[in-house]
Amino acid sequence: MAFTDLPMMSTVQLTQPLGDGDDNGDGDVIYYSYCNIKAAGVLTDIDNMGRPRSKPTVVLSLNWGMIHTAIVCAEPGDTLWRAVDMSCAGDIECELPAIHGGLAVQGRFFVPNRAGDVLEVEVRPQPRLTYVARQAGDEAQSGLNQRSYLVPSGNDVGAGMLLLRTWGPGNVHYQAFTVDLGNRRLARHEMGGTDTTVFLPSVTLRSSAFPNVVANIAYLKRHMKALMQGLYI
Template identity: 40%
Template structure:
């Protein structure tokens, strides 16, 4: 027999510790759920931390689709009146979010851990923007703030963007340092800047030398932002982390036991690529939740990267994951798609939006 209670529950007066515990569990799953909880009532907002630039508040599993099935060829933020479609690659959930006006923010140029990078060419203003928390930070411009090695080149290709966030003890996390990987004709340059800087600095990549039969090869291509850190893979499959102090530089954090030189199969894609693993069992301990994909002759090699120990684990099967190079992993079984999305596959020359935008 079902007994209905006429007692009204005063959810606004839920114990603060209970609210914080529930909020923490939601935040571990998705920052969007955390924001929804805080929006319920003022007492719940008071009981929980306001979103900041800490990595735990990054919308890292959210992807903005450049082409929306409901809006033909709408690239963010070309039409600010349109709520652009975002999809969670871990759960398949979708959201429609209004992005800042083009007149103020300009062109969307890159993304990292769910954060969006914009450049307004008319004002030469670069901004990093969190689409879920609406936090924004202004960075140095590109016209006057680039180092000569980049400014003097005509052919520059942005291959990756990332964010580095450092916290001092229990103090709130500072505004993020944005990292850009630029491919020049004969080399690769890593730039970094934080809000308040008047120019972009360069990351010392002098630890890397790559030559093959007398040819000078760009040492790396792209990179991956994970949990407030930024990592780049070399052509031999090594993984390096960008360190900001005392001066920006690279440090080796992992080397594969079978180092072998890989060549790019296409100009738009490097021969060794880092992608998110999307496996909750991978995160924590000595693993930052990333996979290293090596494109070999006639084969594709996928390795799990264990940063703490510098070890690699071969991944023979991707399970329900699908990888879209150069840097996106999704849980394919969350996306009923057309054309059908083959689970456990590495896609080299296909656009993820062809499968999930419709």
């Protein structure tokens, strides 16, 4: 329940200076004329006594121009947002954003890539992404025709998350995975009987509390508006 001032969204400082071939002429600052905040979270570093080791860090996952992505972070007192180094993701920017949204869990911030791998934002020594869990075996795919989302698990025992990977025209098909942070792996998750309904990109509801929704499935983003209007969906 605290308030703080954060930098304006007009500029973001790059983790590394731009190369000589870049033509914006501003060295290590890039300008966003338009961007959408797809997810936000607060990173906290707490010792065993519950005391903060450093200032909390606000992280934003951004999309702009329909196909471009960026993750930026700032601490209270900063004058610029810092860009998170996303080079390890190795995704190709094409028809879909390489990173779509993200989720804060227990003072950490995670993002999925298109292929359904899970990465974590680390801010020290420099802001960067690191892999937490990768798709493996038959589940590993290129991701070029997919979108992936992280959503709360809806489990009352501990804060967990699910990864949902969608594909097909309109992204109408999906697979669900449990994200096991302790063992750094992904496991297929069956929605049936879980009493959870997911609204992409990031909302998980208890199915039994909402008689207007179908239980144990994932809805596309546009269906949330219909639910809020009291319609059966």
